[in-house]
Amino acid sequence: MTAGTLITVAPTGAELSKTDMPALPVTLDELVTTAKECEALGASVIHVHIRDDQAQPTLDLGRLRATVAALRGATGLVVQLSSGGAVTDPEADRLAVLDAAPDMASCTMGTVNFGDDVFLNRWQFVVELHTRMQERGVVPEYEIFDLGHLAALERLLSRYGLPAGGHVHVDLVMGVPGGMAGTAETLVACKHAMRDLPAGTTFSATGIGRTSVPVLLASLAAGGHLRVGLEDTVSYAKGQPVDSNMQLVARAVAFAKLAQRPPLTPDEARQLLGIRPRVA
Numbered sequence: 111m112t113a114g115t116l117i118t119v120a121p122t123g124a125e126l127s128k129t130d131m132p133a134l135p136v137t138l139d140e141l142v143t144t145a146k147e148c149e150a151l152g153a154s155v156i157h158v159h160i161r162d163d164q165a166q167p168t169l170d171l172g173r174l175r176a177t178v179a180a181l182r183g184a185t186g187l188v189v190q191l192s193s194g195g196a197v198t199d200p201e202a203d204r205l206a207v208l209d210a211a212p213d214m215a216s217c218t219m220g221t222v223n224f225g226d227d228v229f230l231n232r233w234q235f236v237v238e239l240h241t242r243m244q245e246r247g248v249v250p251e252y253e254i255f256d257l258g259h260l261a262a263l264e265r266l267l268s269r270y271g272l273p274a275g276g277h278v279h280v281d282l283v284m285g286v287p288g289g290m291a292g293t294a295e296t297l298v299a300c301k302h303a304m305r306d307l308p309a310g311t312t313f314s315a316t317g318i319g320r321t322s323v324p325v326l327l328a329s330l331a332a333g334g335h336l337r338v339g340l341e342d343t344v345s346y347a348k349g350q351p352v353d354s355n356m357q358l359v360a361r362a363v364a365f366a367k368l369a370q371r372p373p374l375t376p377d378e379a380r381q382l383l384g385i386r387p388r389v390a
């Protein structure tokens with residue numbers, strides 16, 4: 111079991127509106143401030159979706175490049191761009207995210223019903239994303255929304271080889287309406303299925319909505335890492351909206367410390383994930 115806990119903050123996502131959640135970081139300034147505060151609390155990775163001037167999700171390459179530069183300038187966090195974007199984003203724009211040269215990018219391992227929508231990830235698209243990341247030295251986080259996505263990952267790695275850096279890290283995104291359940295039993299089933307992945311594979315988990323706390327506790331107990339943030343969770347407890355991303359990170363840090371697996375620093379996260387150290 112890894113001694114420490116990798117804590118990823120996913121502060122914005124593509125689905126939530128600023129009107130519904132005023133604490134959502136949508137401008138670059140808001141994102142950088144959130145990133146700095148979350149790093150100070152114990153986050154080591156930031157999973158980034160950006161918004162345009164109307165606070166709508168965008169994959170605009172200029173903005174993505176500016177975001178990567180600003181986060182690198184203001185924090186030591188591992189910068190992970192979403193290649194998932196919003197369900198309406200075309201594949202070409204999702205692939206072009208890699209042109210912003212982040213440390214990491216997400217790579218979703220298959221199609222899933224996503225509430226009333228469909229999050230489409232064709233096999234050939236996944237292969238293209240994986241191989242482009244290999245070529246460019248961008249480390250993937252394989253997003254797993256359903257148990258079959260782990261079998262798809264095993265198939266991907268056996269046919270196309272290990273990712274950049276050589277380490278395999280997956281993120282279990284649990285409790286999406288249409289995907290796998292956000293329960294301890296399902297997390298344990300995923301952990302069993304990960305036996306078919308390369309030795310040393312690590313995993314994070316996040317539970318959408320009310321599955322957030324059960325998934326967090328199950329992941330810590332099973333030796334996994336944590337992802338938290340407004341992308342996944344808008345209620346802190348029943349009837350209590352989340353105040354901020356920092357509130358969610360602080361809770362994750364407290365649970366990780368209780369589990370005697372304190373947060374990893376960004377440098378330790380880089381070592382774990384096979385990401386090159388930052389050059390000053």
Ligand code: KMH
Pocket residue numbers: 123124125192193194195196197216217218224229253
């Ligand atoms: N917004 C979802 C459709 C990712 O970032 O790679 C996809 C998503 C996954 O959030």
Ligand code: ZN
Pocket residue numbers: 120123124157159192194195341
């Ligand atoms: Zn995302």
